[in-house]
Amino acid sequence: MFKTIKFVLLSSLVLFYTAAEAVVTPNPSAPTVVAKSYILQDFDSGRIVAELNSDQRLPPASITKLMTAYVVSHELQMGNISLADEVLISEKAWRMVGSRSFIEVNTKVPVEVLLRGMIIQSGNDAAVALAEHIAGSEETFAQMMNQYAQQLGMVNTNYRNSTGLPDPDHFTTARDIATLSAAIIRDFPDHYKWYAEKEYTYNNITQHNRNKLLWRDNSVDGLKTGHTEEAGYCLAASAKRGDMRLISVVLGTRSENARAQETQKLMNYGFRFFETHALYQAQTQVTETKIWKGTDKQLTLGLEQTLSVTVPRGRYKELVVTTNIQQPVIAPIMTGTQLGEVEIRLGDELIATQALIALQTVEQGSWWRRLIDSLLMLIWG
Numbered sequence: 001m002f003k004t005i006k007f008v009l010l011s012s013l014v015l016f017y018t019a020a021e022a023v024v025t026p027n028p029s030a031p032t033v034v035a036k037s038y039i040l041q042d043f044d045s046g047r048i049v050a051e052l053n054s055d056q057r058l059p060p061a062s063i064t065k066l067m068t069a070y071v072v073s074h075e076l077q078m079g080n081i082s083l084a085d086e087v088l089i090s091e092k093a094w095r096m097v098g099s100r101s102f103i104e105v106n107t108k109v110p111v112e113v114l115l116r117g118m119i120i121q122s123g124n125d126a127a128v129a130l131a132e133h134i135a136g137s138e139e140t141f142a143q144m145m146n147q148y149a150q151q152l153g154m155v156n157t158n159y160r161n162s163t164g165l166p167d168p169d170h171f172t173t174a175r176d177i178a179t180l181s182a183a184i185i186r187d188f189p190d191h192y193k194w195y196a197e198k199e200y201t202y203n204n205i206t207q208h209n210r211n212k213l214l215w216r217d218n219s220v221d222g223l224k225t226g227h228t229e230e231a232g233y234c235l236a237a238s239a240k241r242g243d244m245r246l247i248s249v250v251l252g253t254r255s256e257n258a259r260a261q262e263t264q265k266l267m268n269y270g271f272r273f274f275e276t277h278a279l280y281q282a283q284t285q286v287t288e289t290k291i292w293k294g295t296d297k298q299l300t301l302g303l304e305q306t307l308s309v310t311v312p313r314g315r316y317k318e319l320v321v322t323t324n325i326q327q328p329v330i331a332p333i334m335t336g337t338q339l340g341e342v343e344i345r346l347g348d349e350l351i352a353t354q355a356l357i358a359l360q361t362v363e364q365g366s367w368w369r370r371l372i373d374s375l376l377m378l379i380w381g
Helices: 061-078 111-121 125-136 140-152 174-186 189-196 256-273 366-381
Strands: 001-010 013-015 037-042 048-052 087-089 106-112 199-202 205-208 221-230 232-241 243-253 274-280 285-292 298-304 309-312 320-326 338-346 348-357
Touching: 013 087, 037 174, 037 256, 048 174, 048 221, 048 256, 061 111, 061 125, 061 140, 061 174, 061 189, 061 221, 087 125, 106 111, 111 125, 111 189, 111 199, 111 366, 125 140, 174 189, 174 221, 189 221, 221 256, 243 256, 243 274, 256 274, 274 285, 285 320, 285 366, 298 338, 309 338, 309 348, 320 348
Parallel strands: none
Antiparallel strands: 001 013, 001 320, 037 048, 037 243, 087 106, 199 205, 221 232, 232 243, 274 309, 285 298, 298 348, 320 338, 338 348
């Protein structure tokens, strides 16, 4: 049996819902974006604000290097390599075509220099050098990339190399790139700052970041551009205004300016017409429920992760929260036990749901408490 409680959010307080139905003015539709595929997603809530062909498999060009960087950052986090490691540059890395960091064959270059060169300058040579340093070969490193893609839930992605150079079996989607972008921002904030750097100098050669929005919009702080003849001009970008962060992915535009302009359209639309709120913090009380046959009479319930929602601007007060709690709750109960769920609705739309878990451990009560509660449960059904 489940016990259901509904209530509405008003400002920052939680009240029982008795208000009359309000008149709703719908948001304008998303702007027309000239691209093969795109997605606009809120970072905190994960809500998709706008999309077109977001699950279409397309060549990602140098946006591939987001996954290369993710794998490198994870290896650094695990302690398998360090930023100070000296990487011996192979002839294969040195001979890479396309965008380069101009590293020299048979020289040793620190991992940090290669990583920043790959992120800021989009160096194909740096990407291959890092892949070989971590996995021995670029082919083996591509297998690692695919393993991480699976762990992140990137179901329409397959990597064949660390650079994004064309290969018929090398593809991803706008949705998967947004998922990867969010993981980079969330999991490696210390490295994410490099995605906002406008230029980088190595070997007395200064190169500029190809993300034009870093100059045009101060709220933009990443992530990565890409271009090949097959892929067109692509851009994965993120921007933060106030407490709201958006991630945009635009694939297959016609020029450098176009990918920046189309991305700017999406960002402006998202920030203008939507707002994001953190409703409940992780491991804090959402509600409580009666617990039977335990050392305590009440059990505090909350969420494992912070629950944020993105809604059309001005409609936050219309959110209705429903808690569904499995009854009866009988001790012993361990911390983290799932006992129901919380649902967030805006009108008829279910916009978020998350499991309710016990925030405390309640041991079994004395024989007397168990006897009394057993009788009460029989009486009350």
